[in-house]
Amino acid sequence: MMIRHAVLQLKPKKGHVGHNLERIGQALREIRHHRPDVVVLPEAFLSGYFLQGGVREVALTQSELAAAMSALYDSLAWDGPLDVVLGFYERDGGIYYNSAAYLELGGRGLLNIHRKVFLPTYGVFDEERYISRGNRVEAFDTRFGRVAILICEDFWHSITGMIAALDGAEIIYVPSASPARGFAGAEPANVIRWKSLTQAVAAEHGLYVVLSSLVGLEAGKGLVGGSVITGPEGNILGAAPVFEEAVLLGDIDLARIPPVRYDNPLLADMEAGLPLLMSDLERVMAGSKVLEKIPRPVRGKALVRG
Amino acid sequence: MLKVIEAAPGREVLELNYPLVAEFLTRFIAEELEWRGYSRAVVANSGGVDSATTIALAVRALGPQNVFTVFMPHAISRPESAEHARLVAEYYGTPYEVVDITPMVEGYAAQTPGITPRRLGNVMARARTIVGFDKGEQYHALHLGTGNKTERLFGYYTWHDVADTGPIAPLGDLYKTQVWGLAEYLGVPEVVRGKPPTADLEAGQTDESDLGISYRRADVILEHYLKGYPDAYIVGLGYTEAEVARVKSLVNKTHWKRHLPTNAVVSTTAIHEFYLRPLDFRLG
Numbered sequence: 001m002m003i004r005h006a007v008l009q010l011k012p013k014k015g016h017v018g019h020n021l022e023r024i025g026q027a028l029r030e031i032r033h034h035r036p037d038v039v040v041l042p043e044a045f046l047s048g049y050f051l052q053g054g055v056r057e058v059a060l061t062q063s064e065l066a067a068a069m070s071a072l073y074d075s076l077a078w079d080g081p082l083d084v085v086l087g088f089y090e091r092d093g094g095i096y097y098n099s100a101a102y103l104e105l106g107g108r109g110l111l112n113i114h115r116k117v118f119l120p121t122y123g124v125f126d127e128e129r130y131i132s133r134g135n136r137v138e139a140f141d142t143r144f145g146r147v148a149i150l151i152c153e154d155f156w157h158s159i160t161g162m163i164a165a166l167d168g169a170e171i172i173y174v175p176s177a178s179p180a181r182g183f184a185g186a187e188p189a190n191v192i193r194w195k196s197l198t199q200a201v202a203a204e205h206g207l208y209v210v211l212s213s214l215v216g217l218e219a220g221k222g223l224v225g226g227s228v229i230t231g232p233e234g235n236i237l238g239a240a241p242v243f244e245e246a247v248l249l250g251d252i253d254l255a256r257i258p259p260v261r262y263d264n265p266l267l268a269d270m271e272a273g274l275p276l277l278m279s280d281l282e283r284v285m286a287g288s289k290v291l292e293k294i295p296r297p298v299r300g301k302a303l304v305r306g
Numbered sequence: 307m308l309k310v311i312e313a314a315p316g317r318e319v320l321e322l323n324y325p326l327v328a329e330f331l332t333r334f335i336a337e338e339l340e341w342r343g344y345s346r347a348v349v350a351n352s353g354g355v356d357s358a359t360t361i362a363l364a365v366r367a368l369g370p371q372n373v374f375t376v377f378m379p380h381a382i383s384r385p386e387s388a389e390h391a392r393l394v395a396e397y398y399g400t401p402y403e404v405v406d407i408t409p410m411v412e413g414y415a416a417q418t419p420g421i422t423p424r425r426l427g428n429v430m431a432r433a434r435t436i437v438g439f440d441k442g443e444q445y446h447a448l449h450l451g452t453g454n455k456t457e458r459l460f461g462y463y464t465w466h467d468v469a470d471t472g473p474i475a476p477l478g479d480l481y482k483t484q485v486w487g488l489a490e491y492l493g494v495p496e497v498v499r500g501k502p503p504t505a506d507l508e509a510g511q512t513d514e515s516d517l518g519i520s521y522r523r524a525d526v527i528l529e530h531y532l533k534g535y536p537d538a539y540i541v542g543l544g545y546t547e548a549e550v551a552r553v554k555s556l557v558n559k560t561h562w563k564r565h566l567p568t569n570a571v572v573s574t575t576a577i578h579e580f581y582l583r584p585l586d587f588r589l590g
Contacts, residue, residue, distance in 0.1 A: 016590040052582040217337040219586040
């Protein structure tokens with residue numbers, strides 16, 4: 001079965017959540033004849049990415065988001081259900097997260113929320129000053145198959161894609177917001193890096209990666225776009241342009257995953273080999289810089305010397 | 307016989323993909339003006355490479371008819387500045403006007419016995435700020451900052467001059483060396499980009515004699531210093547200890563100049579200290 005995907009590489013209006021919801025509606029009306037099954041929006045699309053303390057003024061609870069998206073869906077008179085992946089700032093009581101939702105509109109509603117775990121707080125980024133870390137990476141079932149969401153820097157750490165793949169994900173959705181930097185090459189350096197990351201993760205685990213990357217200038221910082229859909233061999237199947245709004249369409253065929261994994265059974269190998277390495281993972285974490293002032297016994301195999 | 311291949315060592319690169327930079331800066335001008343409610347720009351046209359490059363980008367972003375270039379001479383300005391300012395406006399097809407700031411500046415100077423050439427130069431620079439903002443009002447436009455990264459890092463400009471006060475500044479993250487490269491790509495006339503840079507505020511002034519180092523050498527030192535390379539590494543690239551020291555000294559005497567004025571903090575809602583919002587934040 002082909003799953004028709006549409007990556008909506010759109011530019012939000014800073015701080016205008018209602019306007020941005022309506023922008024999603026406009027885009028969906030414009031592309032409805034392409035009959036997408038799943039549309040994927042970028043990180044923080046509902047508000048714009050760089051907000052500093054403004055996060056708390058625009059964040060939504062899960063139920064507010066679900067209600068807003070349900071109302072949007074109702075206004076579209078869409079033919080059948082529509083799945084949406086959408087980045088937004090989430091409020092849960094007095095705690096704020098950089099989150100992305102998976103919604104089955106016209107069906108079961110909100111299926112999953114991923115809260116970004118790796119919050120960049122260096123250079124131009126300052127996330128952890130304003131928001132809290134999520135602490136889960138998990139796959140979940142949609143009407144099309146098993147998928148996972150990772151947000152931006154989450155995806156830059158290979159362990160997150162590995163966990164998602166071991167948890168059964170066959171598609172990883174990656175909403176991102178990446179300001180352009182590094183203008184020496186054919187494309188901004190971060191676009192080149194993003195593309196190679198999607199190729200590496202997709203090929204390592206034999207799955208699809210759908211990257212939806214924000215565009216628009218935010219006070220001099222140019223969110224770069226360059227969204228891609230990358231297939232299980234690590235081939236980029238389609239790429240959106242940099243800097244400008246665009247819709248990237250792509251049919252995802254999950255039936256291709258088993259043959260690709262048969263050729264390159266790296267995920268099965270990981271499943272078998274990872275337990276052998278868990279003690280080393282524990283050992284290095286026990287001795288990591290974070291914990292270095294707390295002496296702990298070294299576990300794992302004893303070295304034979306002599 | 308073994309085939310031997312040697313990998314290139316990694317290094318910092320100042321050379322940029324100028325078509326890509328131009329595309330980005332063009333978009334920057336259009337989008338940053340748009341959300342502020344503008345589609346037109348004023349550029350103080352000095353006849354130098356920074357203003358010419360800014361004009362070229364603004365023309366790409368907005369169309370030549372929407373870029374109001376204003377040459378603001380003082381009686382001591384070099385004659386070639388006028389020629390070059392007109393040449394740039396004609397080359398890019400923009401509106402061009404001349405506002406002679408001599409009466410403004412000399413009106414003040416006449417009331418200020420003993421004013422030095424340096425002070426008078428600063429008055430000229432800030433008189434141009436007044437004109438830049440007023441021309442913006444006249445044309446429903448914003449005036450563009452024209453400062454580059456090298457002069458910003460050196461604090462080599464008059465605080466709040468017309469180049470410093472433009473609300474939108476496309477060249478502010480480009481070293482002078484990179485502005486030259488971009489100017490060449492954008493077709494800025496050679497006579498403009500090839501001449502020695504000068505603030506043209508005092509007779510005989512050039513940037514590089516004021517700074518005590520050439521831009522091309524300074525920019526390599528700056529890039530390495532900002533990225534955290536130790537002095538010895540930079541000296542190892544072929545720069546003298548005196549050059550490195552000069553560059554570091556200029557940067558570290560002028561951090562204040564790259565910020566807004568200092569406000570005394572007495573509360574937990576002090577602006578930019580506790581109450582933090584990006585400049586493009588708005589609710590709706």
